[in-house]
Amino acid sequence: MRSYSNTYIFVFSAIMVIVVAAILSIAAKTLQPFQKKNVEINKKQNILTSINIESDAKSAEDLYKNYILETYAINISGEKQDSVDAFYIDMKKELAKPIEEQNLPVFVSSLEGKNKYIIPVYGKGLWGPVWGYVSLDEDLSTIYGANFAHKGETPGLGAEIETKEFQEQFSGKQIFNVQGEFVSVSIMKGGTADPNSKYEVDGISGGTITGNGVDAMLKDCLSSYESYFKNIKEAMIETPIDSISEPVSN
Amino acid sequence: MSAEKEPLFSSKNIKLLTEPLNDSNPITVQVLGICSALAVTVKVKPAFVMALSVVVVMAVSNVVISLLRKTVPPRIRIIVQLVVIAAMVILVDQVLKAFLFDISKQLSVFVGLIITNCIIMGRLEAFALSNKPWQSFLDGLGNAAGYGVILIIVAFFRELLGSGTVWGYKVIPESVYDFGYENNGLMILPPMALIVVGAIIWVQRARNKKLVESN
16 A cells, blocks of 8 residues: 655645635636626515515516616615615625615615605524515505515524515504604514504514514614605605695785 | 456446446435435425536546546545535536526525535545546446435425425316315425335335345
8 A cells, every 4th residue: 555645645635725726716707797697686586576576587677677766875864875876785784884874775666656665674684694675655664565585594494584474474564653653563473463563573483583683674774764764754745746836925 | 557448338337327226226225315305305396406416516526536546645535525525516506506596596505515415425435436437427427316316206296295386387287276185285394305215215125125134
């Protein structure tokens, strides 16, 4: 049995590592454009799902162009940021910045003549990040639809946030109560949510920590938009639909 | 040099391909690679892609290790095998993310877990390290195909009985549902995969008495 010297072993290992690293880097580089495109299309599909539009990979881009009319970013005070392309904002990076510097995306759609405002949310699940899109009616309180995704939550438990059944619960719920205070929508322990409450949904039995993560994600992310929502509501009051009449002086 | 070149598809070589499909099937006879058999067999399409991925990883890894077998220092051979398998799996994962994105999302972590699939390391150690490249290729192909066949059979039953579809196409007509038939929700859960594999083992041993150990 030939005995291999230590030098041989080191040289062999070094060459193996270099060759493998080279092959994987080349593969990653060449495949990157395709992967990026897939991620983009997937993002568009998620945004469309939050306004209850079904799509597949082929139809997603056209449907997105038809339904999503405006995309912009705002800051914590509700002011539009013009120099940012909101679609490409990486929520994870954005939320790591101090709150005054964050660019918060807003996607505006119009269904049956009524505007819908789609807000991306991003948070921490049990094993990794959770994120999603929440679409609001024109009153900026009632949720029209929601879409959630995750990276590595437990299949059958936390991962259930990706299912239609979980997401459908959010339609019709409200994030501002009758006094106008921001209350968000709370994820209650599975089966305990009050069906008459506009501010509660059922969590997933066995997926408590993921549910807590979604709960915190909604509270944290949606509250950042409070100023922006106030600005829009004030703008809607100031410019009613037929406001061409001259001010009447008494 | 070798005295006589064995024909590429001699009966001995063909056996490397066909035996793991039945008599020495990695899942039902060698009892390897059970874990992923549970996880990805809810529907046929992901199971098929998983089986294909394992075939590619096994076949290429076997050939690479076989080509290197005379140069690999025995002291680091497990590490070398791991590096080759891991590199192949990463390549497959990247290709899936680029061209079959929806399926790669369904398979999620399980593509990466191919690295831990005992069948691959097992065959590299037991065969590729001491056999020529063509034979190693056939052995890898055969074992991966045996694994794949079981995966697809299990997925077929789980999808048919659990969702009423095969490869995503509705197979059970609406009229049967109207009669009161319901999809078997238990089939979608992992334990049923084990039970279906058990049933396959039962059928296999009933047909092939050689596999039954004499107590």
